[in-house]
Amino acid sequence: MSDYDPADDSKKCYDVAISALRQEGIANGTITPWKRKEVIGDCTLYLGDCLEIMPVLDLVDHVISDPPYEASLHASKNSLSGRVRTDKGPDLKGLNFAPIDDTRGTVVRLVAETCQGWAMFFCTVEGVARWADVINPSRLKYKRACIWIKPDSTPQLNGQGPAQGAECIVTAWAGSGHARWNAGGKRGVYTHCVNGPKRHGAHPTEKPVSLMAELLRDFTNPGQTILDPFMGSGTTGVACVKMGRKFTGIELDPDYFEIACERIREAYRQPDMFVKPAPKAVQEGFL
Numbered sequence: 001m002s003d004y005d006p007a008d009d010s011k012k013c014y015d016v017a018i019s020a021l022r023q024e025g026i027a028n029g030t031i032t033p034w035k036r037k038e039v040i041g042d043c044t045l046y047l048g049d050c051l052e053i054m055p056v057l058d059l060v061d062h063v064i065s066d067p068p069y070e071a072s073l074h075a076s077k078n079s080l081s082g083r084v085r086t087d088k089g090p091d092l093k094g095l096n097f098a099p100i101d102d103t104r105g106t107v108v109r110l111v112a113e114t115c116q117g118w119a120m121f122f123c124t125v126e127g128v129a130r131w132a133d134v135i136n137p138s139r140l141k142y143k144r145a146c147i148w149i150k151p152d153s154t155p156q157l158n159g160q161g162p163a164q165g166a167e168c169i170v171t172a173w174a175g176s177g178h179a180r181w182n183a184g185g186k187r188g189v190y191t192h193c194v195n196g197p198k199r200h201g202a203h204p205t206e207k208p209v210s211l212m213a214e215l216l217r218d219f220t221n222p223g224q225t226i227l228d229p230f231m232g233s234g235t236t237g238v239a240c241v242k243m244g245r246k247f248t249g250i251e252l253d254p255d256y257f258e259i260a261c262e263r264i265r266e267a268y269r270q271p272d273m274f275v276k277p278a279p280k281a282v283q284e285g286f287l
């Protein structure tokens with residue numbers, strides 16, 4: 001007996017036709033590729049699919065992004081979700097978005113077309129080579145993977161081997177000439193707790209604001225525009241507000257988008273955490 005299902009086949013044909021019409025509409029400007037756009041101070045946030053939105057954005061200075069991880073990590077995180085932790089750490093939540101495997105090449109192509117400086121992608125240690133494999137044939141110049149050490153990462157709850165204690169940040173240069181950063185000969189090693197006191201807690205893979213701020217300080221300059229096409233709950237944007245950078249963020253999930261908007265509004269309301277106010281002018285005595 002054949003597996004052919006005419007209803008399923010016609011639904012797939014319908015989806016392909018709608019998607020083609022949508023791409024044509026976006027390309028000729030009759031459809032906006034986002035569902036919502038919020039401008040908050042120097043931050044512009046889009047609700048929608050970054051694969052559709054990035055092609056219509058202006059150029060940005062840098063891309064610093066925490067995309068979905070590989071399917072293997074999504075599977076292991078989802079299998080842990082809901083388990084009771086014995087180390088009093090926060091509850092483990094599953095990942096309700098698709099892994100990066102099928103779209104990584106497209107993401108790198110779009111970032112290469114949009115970015116004029118550093119392009120940086122968080123990933124697992126195992127994911128570094130996969131990012132390098134798609135970056136190397138592109139316009140981006142692969143530099144190296146930095147390491148984020150997580151002293152308080154989730155322990156290996158089944159005790160069957162070492163827990164994951166670090167993540168990587170793949171860095172590539174999209175600018176002209178030599179790559180430039182602000183940290184001289186510093187090693188690309190960043191140590192920040194996952195569950196610091198400033199953790200917001202609504203997103204299962206939230207990055208520490210302090211980590212994003214250190215990356216901004218090392219790789220970018222005040223006034224530049226940073227794009228995070230996978231902004232989740234908006235941590236990169238919060239750090240940009242605190243560090244005096246402009247921010248463009250894209251998020252597919254409406255709930256995370258709402259949280260990102262609220263966190264960025266809140267970041268503008270709070271006094272600066274990282275930017276030191278300029279010292280008050282003091283009248284020196286005349287000689």
Ligand SMILES: C[S@@+](CC[C@H](N)C(=O)[O-])C[C@H]1O[C@@H](n2cnc3c(N)ncnc32)[C@H](O)[C@@H]1O
Pocket residue numbers: 048049050051066067068069097098203205206207229230231232233234235236250251252253256
């Ligand atoms: C690893 S999380 C980012 C978490 C973020 N760094 C934070 O601190 O909250 C990746 C995010 O990308 C979003 N996402 C996945 N595919 C997307 C796409 N095609 N366009 C825009 N956002 C997407 C997911 O919904 C998820 O929130």
